[in-house]
Amino acid sequence: MSPVLVILQKEWADLRRHHLLLFSMVVPAILFLTLPFALVILIPVLDPSGWNDRSFHRMIELLGRVEPDLKQLDPFVVFHIYIFRQFVLMFLMVPILGALSIATYSIVGEKQNRTLEPLLATPITTTELLWGKSLAAALPATLLTWIAFGLYVLGMRALSPPPVLPRVANPVGLGLIFLIGPLVAVLSLGLGVIVSSRAKDPRTAQQIGVILILPLMALFIMQMRGFFLLRFRWILIAALALLVLDVIVLKIGARLFQREAILTRWA
Amino acid sequence: MITTKALTKVYNGKVAVEALTLEIRSGEIFGLLGPNGAGKTTTVRMLAALIAPTSGEAIIGGHRLGEDDTAIRRSVGIVTEAPGMYERLSARENLELYAKLYGVSNATRQVEKYLRLLGLWDRRDDPVGTFSKGMKQKLALARALVHEPKVLLLDEPTSGLDPQMTRIVRDFIADLKGQGRTILLCTHNLDEAERLCDRILVLKTRPIALGTPEALRRRLFGRHILVTLETVTERILERVRALDFVLDLQQDGNQLRIALSDPERQNPLLVRALVEAGAAVRFLTEEEHSLEEIYLRLIEEEGGERPLHPPFDPAKVPSAR
Numbered sequence: 001m002s003p004v005l006v007i008l009q010k011e012w013a014d015l016r017r018h019h020l021l022l023f024s025m026v027v028p029a030i031l032f033l034t035l036p037f038a039l040v041i042l043i044p045v046l047d048p049s050g051w052n053d054r055s056f057h058r059m060i061e062l063l064g065r066v067e068p069d070l071k072q073l074d075p076f077v078v079f080h081i082y083i084f085r086q087f088v089l090m091f092l093m094v095p096i097l098g099a100l101s102i103a104t105y106s107i108v109g110e111k112q113n114r115t116l117e118p119l120l121a122t123p124i125t126t127t128e129l130l131w132g133k134s135l136a137a138a139l140p141a142t143l144l145t146w147i148a149f150g151l152y153v154l155g156m157r158a159l160s161p162p163p164v165l166p167r168v169a170n171p172v173g174l175g176l177i178f179l180i181g182p183l184v185a186v187l188s189l190g191l192g193v194i195v196s197s198r199a200k201d202p203r204t205a206q207q208i209g210v211i212l213i214l215p216l217m218a219l220f221i222m223q224m225r226g227f228f229l230l231r232f233r234w235i236l237i238a239a240l241a242l243l244v245l246d247v248i249v250l251k252i253g254a255r256l257f258q259r260e261a262i263l264t265r266w267a
Numbered sequence: 268m269i270t271t272k273a274l275t276k277v278y279n280g281k282v283a284v285e286a287l288t289l290e291i292r293s294g295e296i297f298g299l300l301g302p303n304g305a306g307k308t309t310t311v312r313m314l315a316a317l318i319a320p321t322s323g324e325a326i327i328g329g330h331r332l333g334e335d336d337t338a339i340r341r342s343v344g345i346v347t348e349a350p351g352m353y354e355r356l357s358a359r360e361n362l363e364l365y366a367k368l369y370g371v372s373n374a375t376r377q378v379e380k381y382l383r384l385l386g387l388w389d390r391r392d393d394p395v396g397t398f399s400k401g402m403k404q405k406l407a408l409a410r411a412l413v414h415e416p417k418v419l420l421l422d423e424p425t426s427g428l429d430p431q432m433t434r435i436v437r438d439f440i441a442d443l444k445g446q447g448r449t450i451l452l453c454t455h456n457l458d459e460a461e462r463l464c465d466r467i468l469v470l471k472t473r474p475i476a477l478g479t480p481e482a483l484r485r486r487l488f489g490r491h492i493l494v495t496l497e498t499v500t501e502r503i504l505e506r507v508r509a510l511d512f513v514l515d516l517q518q519d520g521n522q523l524r525i526a527l528s529d530p531e532r533q534n535p536l537l538v539r540a541l542v543e544a545g546a547a548v549r550f551l552t553e554e555e556h557s558l559e560e561i562y563l564r565l566i567e568e569e570g571g572e573r574p575l576h577p578p579f580d581p582a583k584v585p586s587a588r
Contacts, residue, residue, distance in 0.1 A: 001367055003367075003368055006364060006367045006368055009364075010353070010356070010360075010364050013356055013360060014353060014355050014356060017355040017356075017394070018355060113351065113352075113353070113354060114347070114348075114349040114351045115351040115352065115353060116351075117312075117317065117345075117347045117351055118345060118347055118351045118365070118407070118410060119351075119368075120317055121315050121317055121340060121343070121345045121347075122340060122365060122368040122369055123337045123340045123341045123368065123369065123370070124368050125337075259317055259318065260317070260318045260319060263312065263317055263318060264278060264318065
């Protein structure tokens, strides 16, 4: 069996028993999955005029410029589209937080338990080890995002008017989840590797996540307030930029992830 | 099996190991003694191809350090200072992980063999986090052996263990020697070194002394015979002093401490001379110096103004066999 697969297997066996870590990964997914449904169900009940306020109208106007057919839809349907589209962006928190949590727990945890030295004494190369750890962090985080998005789609299909789903699971939404999602997961784990080389506990290492979460939050709020609307072209540009960033961050991580540096400078 | 020549490691301008030259033979248990910070762990890490030496060379199990590091890692088993086990994984999963990383073809059988051998088979599926320190240390030994390496590097394998577990681990190490493995044992425990090691190197950044415990003893203290008499008279003392092979004589009550160069040959002559002088000999024994005394003297001398480094020559030190 390839050493990368051996490490992957070990990391997942460990992850399965790390209930706190699993919980911390699943909670954001559940939150971003349920919150928009709660909003579209509860707002019209609790605050009948709340969904129809000024910022909502600004958004409708913006949406209408990009997709003129939306103007012909019932405002309540547009309200659903508006809410569900916003939260697709928030789904990117799942791969960011998930990959970061696994990567930092995996590397800083190995430092704390002093398991890296015997591991590095085996014939495995540091590249194989880094690949194993990276895949072990990126794959579950990405998979969780996709599963959560799948449930999101099923939920919309069950609870929202028919025009909503094709307008949320559109190229922008799918691009965010299936293109940007894995790329931010890789960026997040790459930053996790870099910061883990210095951090003494996983929580300190995870603070780096703020670097990624803050721009995402800013995008979310700006889009919510109707300042702009994500378009597919922007998704492609962002994907290219993220790809370049991923390569840079992984290269820095791989440079730090050398036997001697790990044993003598990571303590 | 392990040879090093002027092996040196410098970290950020600070010398961790300097000019380490040694030859460890196949099937030998070789002790590395030294105070904290003496460079023992750095030496083990260099020999395990974990860190690169700053200068010097080494051949481990026939593979040259720096050129064939993967082959070195494949042929070496290491027990690190901390057991370093994955606590949420079971004992079996921990060993299987390493067996696979070492490319062991019959991993399941090897894992079972060592879990049984070290008395951990009944706990094979329990998370290692529930194990005592001694059990973890035994598991670390199993991990080091799972790929059947010819060379074992053991860094403080009994550190922090209770006396019973220490004994079990020591007996196991002694058994490994019987299997023809070459073992480098780093230890603080001088009793352990004396019991297990064929030869010992005292290290304090650089090598201070190398040899069998017996050879080091003789080199540092010479050989002394303690003779307890019923009474010590001036006639007896004069008779002993007159013997040309007696190097030194000290009296403490009715006990004489006599320095000899070759007690096996000279003791009968000494006893005859004592009896002829009218002495009634109660006991005659050779003075023993513990390894601790040897070690402390060596470390003290190294810290003083009389460096032992220039005369050090491994080639001139008698081997264990």
